[in-house]
Amino acid sequence: MSQRLYEQLLHDSAGLPQSVLRDVLIPAVLDKETDGILYWAGKDLARQFPVESTSSIVALFDQLGFGHLKLKKQTSKQQIWLLDGQLVTDRLTLPRPNFTLEAGFLAQQIELQTNATTEAQVTEQKKNMVEILVQHNIKDSASDIEPVEFLQLETPQTDDAE
Structure with a gap:
């Protein structure tokens, strides 16, 4: 690891331990398989933390430290999401x-909510934003879906008395 990378990760908003694990160690171990394995790991993680609404996905992204997620556009077959922060x-x-973990x-999450086969890919990375395209086929039911018990997320309480 270079001095520059060390300092960058040390001051990263995620903190050095998480940044080293996510952006240094995992790619070093997985090499060319990083994209595929992280994508499937993200799918597995979502099955462990299923939520029932778009607003819950947005909240959970924040809680997991993935970033701030926003739905930009939606049609019957696809959604475009922006990830920033x-x-x-x-x-x-x-x-x-x-x-790809986030994708x-x-x-x-979308597949669990719609019961339609769903895939996603990062389509754009800019200076401060990532765009994720989610595509699903409502006519193609996700056959391996078992009954899901959605999580009830805790949201921070705001103190209006201040």
Whole structure:
């Protein structure tokens, strides 16, 4: 690891331990398989943390430290999501930022909610934003879906008395 990368990760909003694990160790171990394995790991993670609504996906992305997620556009067959925030901006300055974990997680959440076969891919990475395209086929039911018990997310309480 270079001094520059060390300092960048040390001051990253995710913190050094998470940044080293996610953006240094995993790609070093997985090499060319990083994209595929992280995508399927994201899908598996979503099956462990299923939520029942778009707003819950957005909240869970924040809680998991993936970044701030926003639905930009939606049609009957696809959705375009934007992922941003300081964590995303910090990661985008790294030599090879990878957001396939987030794409897989998002694809599986949508699949669990719609019961339609769903895939996602990162379509654009800009200076401070990542675009994820989610495509699903309502006519193609996800055959391996077992009954899902959706999580009830805890949301931070705001103190209006202040």
